[in-house]
Amino acid sequence: MRNLPLFPLNTVLFPGGTIPLQVFEPRYLRLIDDCLNSDSKFGVVLIKEGKEVGGPSVPMSVGTIAKITSIKNLPNNRLLVTSIGTDRFNILEILKDDPYMVATVDVQNEQTNEEIEDQTLKEATRLTGEYLQTLLAMQGGWIKNPSSSLPEKPLDLSFFMAQLIQQPTSDQQKMLETTSTINRLSDCTNIIKSESQKLVARTKMDITLKFSRN
Structure with a gap:
């Protein structure tokens, strides 16, 4: 204390x-x-x-x-x-x-008795890297192999993902308060999947509108 x-x-x-x-x-x-x-x-x-x-x-x-x-x-x-x-x-x-x-x-400590499968961690890392690259591209930026720059430990990655995604503060607070890395990784992965799909759809719409005006 x-x-x-x-x-x-x-x-x-x-x-x-x-x-x-x-x-x-x-x-x-x-x-x-x-x-x-x-x-x-x-x-x-x-x-x-x-x-x-x-x-x-x-x-x-x-x-x-x-x-x-x-x-x-x-x-x-x-x-x-x-x-x-x-x-x-x-x-x-x-x-x-x-x-x-x-x-x-x-x-506040995290639960220490959880076992996180390698495939779960790999998917979370891949999706987060792709999402980060998309966000950077929308701002005119780019980074080579973004997944390689992400935290390797599941706990650190889950916090990185939670900070990265755009969610209401009430939802972010729940992610902060949970002591389960598995639950945080799962929730963030699902949100990033959904947000990535929305960003891709928005980008396609922007491209379509751009060419339709030419």
């Missing part, structure tokens, strides 16, 4: 994911300053009720510890803070919320 400053957001951060934050509220500028004077870690947690800016909020019970990796000073007393997700945590008790929220938390 440890005491952890919390940064409630309308975003779900997964372990291994990167999150850039523009920090400007005095309470969160102080949070970042305090973090830099300790271990550079704070908790990112999805807002259950309330506002992200300018008011109180009620956090979900599970979040992700973020470690600050870089800070850039911006005009008007703003900071661009980039952090990477490390471990998940459970909130045990909210200790205070002034000037910012601090809670006692403990690390």
Whole structure:
């Protein structure tokens, strides 16, 4: 257990994911300053009720510890803070919320008795690589053999997939909270299959419309 400053957001951060934050509220500028004077870690947690800016909020019970990796000073007393997700945590008790929220938390561990078949992992890796390539192509980018750059461990891959897909934050929160790598991999694989089909259909439609106008 440890005491952890919390940064409630309308975003779900997964372990291994990167999150850039523009920090400007005095309470969160102080949070970042305090973090830099300790271990550079704070908790990112999805807002259950309330506002992200300018008011109180009620956090979900599970979040992700973020470690600050870089800070850039911006005009008007703003900071661009980039952090990477490390471990998940459970909130045990909210200790205070002034000037910012601090809670006692403990690390949430994954189930360790699961056996994941090689074929399941290979399919998840292949589909994720193809999906990533499609997303990059839509933005004019390209990467050689994207599957080779993906995490090899099932747990890390499941978090990467969950961070990559575009889903409502409520669904992402459920993926964060589950302690089953198999379930997370399965859910993400099914979503990526569906999203990939939609992207292919959209691309074909765009090409058809482009040629029909010529």
